[in-house]
């Protein structure tokens with residue numbers, strides 16, 4: 258059994274704060290601060306450029322990728338780190354489209370994160386030639402996968418409501434219809450068990466600064482199924498995805514397997530932070546984290562529904578149908594969230610009316626859940642949110 262007191266001690270959490278936003282930016286793992294400091298002084302500082310070899314910087318994207326692979330049910334050697342998630346979405350859908358040349362449609366849903374949709378829209382415009390992004394309501398995705406669809410591009414867990422798609426079922430449907438399945442695991446990796454290989458996913462992508470705690474701007478990951486690894490053509494053919502970057506050939510030849518999905522120079526300081534952040538997974542399993550997350554989210558829903566009748570649950574009630582977050586709706590959601598933050602309960606707001614709370618058992622337990630629900634009830638009871646300073650919108654919500 259996991260000792261969640263011990264996992265919590267691995268993180269720096271400011272005094273007096275209940276942090277329910279690890280789904281947006283994970284907190285600082287203590288080991289990451291020390292590791293980054295060491296990477297800066299002993300590697301960058303003392304080894305200078307020789308650290309690419311001597312400190313094995315060049316291997317880091319695949320080595321750390323393998324650690325992420327274990328959490329998402331991917332085979333060894335199928336995941337590589339680098340760039341931001343938006344870039345990795347582009348790479349995955351561009352490669353997948355090219356593997357299904359007789360078709361022109363990317364299918365996604367209206368609950369997807371806008372960046373994924375913007376990237377897909379940009380790609381189909383670049384391609385022209387009848388390429389199209391088609392979006393349907395999340396619950397209509399399964400029926401909308403037909404023989405015109407080249408690629409499905411779905412985010413497993415909805416960023417607003419936490420609603421979870423059935424990855425295996427939708428991947429099977431995509432394959433039955435002759436389409437390829439690209440999955441975005443932004444709100445899955447480190448939050449819920451993911452079994453990419455078992456589900457038969459073709460490509461997957463995700464970020465590391467949410468539930469994997471790599472820090473702001475930490476690198477994203479991309480997964481390519483082994484059956485495609487030597488055939489997928491990288492659309493962003495950068496030198497570090499080349500078979501022999503230091504041959505400096507004028508012609509591009511894709512690297513071996515997943516290495517070809519690298520683009521340019523990797524962010525070594527952020528990779529060092531992520532590598533250290535991954536150590537916490539040696540103390541627990543994603544299955545135990547998931548079981549605890551369900552307890553915490555059920556407890557939060559029960560407490561909030563009992564004491565805040567003005568808030569409407571926006572997440573699926575059945576924990577099997579949602580990820581590790583709980584959302585409530587209220588027309589004054591933004592002001593309510595600012596009032597919560599002023600009292601030390603940090604969640605976030607997603608337009609137009611969603612109060613979003615992430616539950617991360619590595620460092621959040623039942624006491625924090627009870628505390629957050631109590632403060633929320635007080636804010637609602639006394640309308641403490643109804644003040645001008647809580648209604649002025651900040652740039653990041």
Ligand SMILES: *Cc1c(COP(=O)(O)O)cnc(C)c1O
Nearest residue numbers: 341342343370372412416441443
């Ligand atoms: C968080 C998130 C992103 C963010 O992309 P970045 O390039 O890392 O800024 C993209 N897609 C989804 C589904 C997300 O949840």
